[in-house]
Amino acid sequence: MIATTHIVMTxxxxxxxxxxxxxxxxxxxxxxxxxxxxxxxxxxxxxAVLLWDAGVMTxxxxxxxRGWVLIEDGAITALGPGDPPGDSDAHSLxxxxxxxxxxxxxxxxxxxxxxxxxxxxxxxxxxxxQVMTAGVWAEHSVKxxxxxxxxxxxxxxxxxxxxxxxxxxxxxxxxxMQLVPTRSGRAMRFPGAPxxxxxxxxxxxxxxxxxxxxxxxxxxxxxxxLRQAFLDAEAARQEWDTWEQTMADAAxxxxxxxxxxxxxxxxxxxxxxxxxxxxxxxxxxxMPQIHCYQADDMLGMLQLAxxxxxxxxxxxxxSSAYKIADVLAExxxxxxxxxxxWGFKMEAMDGIPQGVGLLEDxxxxxxxHSDSPAYGQILNQDAAKALxxxxxxxxxxxxxxxxxxxxxxxxxxxxxxGFTGSLEPGKRADVVVWSGHPFSxxxxxxxxxxxxxxxxxxxxxxxxxxxxxxxxxxx
Amino acid sequence: MIALLTTLLLSHAVTAATCTxxxxxxxxxxxxxxxxxxxxxxxxxxxxxAPDVDRSWRGQDxxxxxxxxxxxxxxxxxxxxxxxxxxEIWGESSTHKHDAGGHPVRAAHDxxxxxxxTSVAVPIARREGITAAVIVxxxxxxxxxxxxxxxxxxxxxxxxxERGVAMRASLSGGTxxxxxxxxxxxxxxxxxxxxDPRAYDTxxxxxxxxxxxxxxxxxxxxxxxMPLLVGADRSSDIEALLRFARDEEVGLIIxxxxxxxxxxxxxxxxxxxxxxxxxxQDPTSFDRLHxxxxxxxxxxKAGVRVMITNRSALFAGHLRQLAGLxxxxxxxxxxxxxxxxxxxxxxxxxxxxxxxxxxxxxxLVVWNGDPLELSSxxxxxxxxxxxxxxxTRHDALFxxxxxxxxxxxxxxxxxxxxx
Numbered sequence: 001m002i003a004t005t006h007i008v009m010t011x012x013x014x015x016x017x018x019x020x021x022x023x024x025x026x027x028x029x030x031x032x033x034x035x036x037x038x039x040x041x042x043x044x045x046x047x048a049v050l051l052w053d054a055g056v057m058t059x060x061x062x063x064x065x066r067g068w069v070l071i072e073d074g075a076i077t078a079l080g081p082g083d084p085p086g087d088s089d090a091h092s093l094x095x096x097x098x099x100x101x102x103x104x105x106x107x108x109x110x111x112x113x114x115x116x117x118x119x120x121x122x123x124x125x126x127x128x129x130q131v132m133t134a135g136v137w138a139e140h141s142v143k144x145x146x147x148x149x150x151x152x153x154x155x156x157x158x159x160x161x162x163x164x165x166x167x168x169x170x171x172x173x174x175x176x177m178q179l180v181p182t183r184s185g186r187a188m189r190f191p192g193a194p195x196x197x198x199x200x201x202x203x204x205x206x207x208x209x210x211x212x213x214x215x216x217x218x219x220x221x222x223x224x225x226l227r228q229a230f231l232d233a234e235a236a237r238q239e240w241d242t243w244e245q246t247m248a249d250a251a252x253x254x255x256x257x258x259x260x261x262x263x264x265x266x267x268x269x270x271x272x273x274x275x276x277x278x279x280x281x282x283x284x285x286x287m288p289q290i291h292c293y294q295a296d297d298m299l300g301m302l303q304l305a306x307x308x309x310x311x312x313x314x315x316x317x318x319s320s321a322y323k324i325a326d327v328l329a330e331x332x333x334x335x336x337x338x339x340x341x342w343g344f345k346m347e348a349m350d351g352i353p354q355g356v357g358l359l360e361d362x363x364x365x366x367x368x369h370s371d372s373p374a375y376g377q378i379l380n381q382d383a384a385k386a387l388x389x390x391x392x393x394x395x396x397x398x399x400x401x402x403x404x405x406x407x408x409x410x411x412x413x414x415x416x417x418g419f420t421g422s423l424e425p426g427k428r429a430d431v432v433v434w435s436g437h438p439f440s441x442x443x444x445x446x447x448x449x450x451x452x453x454x455x456x457x458x459x460x461x462x463x464x465x466x467x468x469x470x471x472x473x474x475x
Numbered sequence: 476m477i478a479l480l481t482t483l484l485l486s487h488a489v490t491a492a493t494c495t496x497x498x499x500x501x502x503x504x505x506x507x508x509x510x511x512x513x514x515x516x517x518x519x520x521x522x523x524x525a526p527d528v529d530r531s532w533r534g535q536d537x538x539x540x541x542x543x544x545x546x547x548x549x550x551x552x553x554x555x556x557x558x559x560x561x562x563e564i565w566g567e568s569s570t571h572k573h574d575a576g577g578h579p580v581r582a583a584h585d586x587x588x589x590x591x592x593t594s595v596a597v598p599i600a601r602r603e604g605i606t607a608a609v610i611v612x613x614x615x616x617x618x619x620x621x622x623x624x625x626x627x628x629x630x631x632x633x634x635x636x637e638r639g640v641a642m643r644a645s646l647s648g649g650t651x652x653x654x655x656x657x658x659x660x661x662x663x664x665x666x667x668x669x670x671d672p673r674a675y676d677t678x679x680x681x682x683x684x685x686x687x688x689x690x691x692x693x694x695x696x697x698x699x700x701m702p703l704l705v706g707a708d709r710s711s712d713i714e715a716l717l718r719f720a721r722d723e724e725v726g727l728i729i730x731x732x733x734x735x736x737x738x739x740x741x742x743x744x745x746x747x748x749x750x751x752x753x754x755x756q757d758p759t760s761f762d763r764l765h766x767x768x769x770x771x772x773x774x775x776k777a778g779v780r781v782m783i784t785n786r787s788a789l790f791a792g793h794l795r796q797l798a799g800l801x802x803x804x805x806x807x808x809x810x811x812x813x814x815x816x817x818x819x820x821x822x823x824x825x826x827x828x829x830x831x832x833x834x835x836x837x838x839l840v841v842w843n844g845d846p847l848e849l850s851s852x853x854x855x856x857x858x859x860x861x862x863x864x865x866x867t868r869h870d871a872l873f874x875x876x877x878x879x880x881x882x883x884x885x886x887x888x889x890x891x892x893x894x
Contacts, residue, residue, distance in 0.1 A: 116757065116758060116759050116760075117758055117759060117760045117761050117763075117764060118759055118760050119760070119761065147757070147758055148757075151757060203566070322876055323876050324879075325876075325879055326879040326880035326881075327880075340790075340792065340793075341789075341790070342599075342789060342869070343563070343564055343565070343596065343789040344564070344565040344566055344789055345564060345565065345566030345567070346564060346566065346567060348566075349564065350872055352869040352870075352872050352873055353869060354869070354873040354877075358873070358876065358877060362879060373757070373759075374754050374755055374757060374759075375754070377757075378754070378800070381796060381799075381849055384849035384850065385796070385849055387850075388849060388850050388851075388852060392852050393873060393877075439849060439850065440848065440849070440850075441796070441799035441800075441802065441803060441845075441847050441848050441849050442799070442802060442803045443803070444803065467758075467764075468758075471764055471765070473710070473737060473765050474737075475736070475737045475738070475739065475740070
């Protein structure tokens, strides 16, 4: 729902521009050309394929020891347990002993913005020159030659949210990326995905900026700066609302051809990219994704959101989110975390391996993320570990729930669960075939389909990144 | 008080016994896994491994532990190269006790003296089947001496098994070549000092690269009994270190080794072990552009002694997941398990540890499945034949917050009334 306005405008506005029909009458329309990509997203244009005689985990409530999935025109068109219907013309792949899952989704990555190989020149993830950088967009940093992109796909990942780092209280917009080879970062933009805003609480902003002698150097300083920023944004939102209403009224009057009553179009408010992002948050069009480790800090951010009138989509890292699992469940705020990371900083001290199980048991939207291109290659293992620790603690969790931690739940957090994240008819064919059970230590992603196109085959390695060309060595 | 608390928390089905016989399940022996053997433990040591061992020891009945058919008995895992008990919180420097600072050469810096057996990270590691650690100092050109500690007891006296199992050094000085020159100079000066300590003491020697205690502490390195543990990922740095170790006749362990597969045969024939993390076998930087996931497998196939670690005090529990990654990427299961148990004991010369063998210390773990599988966990951990506490601070947090809503810290009832 949040995405609707953007999807529509993204599709329509270039046409409107091209035909020079009317000047834009909304902020969304003014922003729309900023989303255009010179290079088109890759066309699906893939042959139909029937995957069968494999285990299937749908992330939609069903796990079949033996089942099948039919992919046509980039989408899942049918699936079921047992044998497939015999009348399909699709390319047939018998996959005995293997397992099919939705493509994995990493809801917190810095792929492209801190590209491999790491180098000073690739340090494009934190705009640390100011503490509030709501106007920056991660997609303007994304380097499509990042070696980590293809490696994530080899780990079964088909979609990530790539975001700025956590040095700033408001770090900037993230981009939902489908991991396909392109020549520009923004061509990887996931069609139809909503906008996201990276924010941060706790230790990082006060350390980065306080050490430079500027606000904030404390948690209370952080909250002050955030409250003021959203108060200012609220004033801007009202200006835009007023102008958009004026334009709508004028259009309506024009439509009724009562020209005598038509007024001259009003001048729009001056554009300010940082403010526009926060206006988007206040309008519920941009999803705040907040780096926040401690339960008490999360409660503070929820109170900020209530006071300023916006909704938080998810807390990221969220080491002690389990302490407020009841609150997060009731408010439908996601917890994006790891299976068992703890103690690498004070605010991560209370991360516990049973946390994911507790959050799931409380009915919260819980999911796993990597924050790291290394761990991002083994998200299936992190789900297996979180599942083990839940069961070890006596919490009853199904395999379907656990695969959801790395598929459907992050799809929800990214606002793309209507398009992907589970194996269901009508969804994009973002599909992984694993060499064995996805929660087994020895399982590899064997085949990875993204929107129906085969992008990875373990038996037939490709090289996506130009970095790797001409560097082959032998002992 | 701390000791008392730990005793109260000890809640295992298996109690301390004079003698224990493990039967059933799979036994991970150094060369192979067997499901047709029994293991008898007495006096903290593995006494017998046989199809049907005696159920008594010196006239006393042994406790018999019958493992489920899918259970495994393995040696306790060994976490190598990290800062367990030396660093409580990575992001808080006030908790760091592994980097001495000061002069770049700190060969006499014995990190065992800083080991804290009461660190909350210790039981968290133990819960995941880790029974020993090789803790390593950091910083400088020569950071100091590593130590083998057992994850038992609440005093250093209980925990420290062996000091000085390796000397931590690094290629410092701006370029790898300068790093090697500095190390050569130090070895040369240590030899000069040892040839004539009196000259040094009476101020008749030339200026040397380090102080008296440091040069003295280099003696076992020069003798080849204490290996240098040196970080290197780049192929050419590994090649240069191989040459350095041969020319200087010192023991060497490569720490990192992302591109070591390019020198697998040379490392094997020189007997140089590699300490690596299977999760980081990616071209993450220009020094590791030729990293590949099957590096551990390629090294093991060539006969290189591979030890697997992540060097993290906090994530020590990931050890068997990392070994599982090496297994997934082509390393033999037995080799992968050895890479987190037996190999470390062999490389660091603690040979009565790290394996299930006659006469070895009974550091043992019972797993409810294959220890390298993600679904299994350690059900009982033994150190020197005694079951040890595996409850953690994490478990206490779990208990406190398992039943929300609300914080379960009720108001107290009034004390007994007093007339």
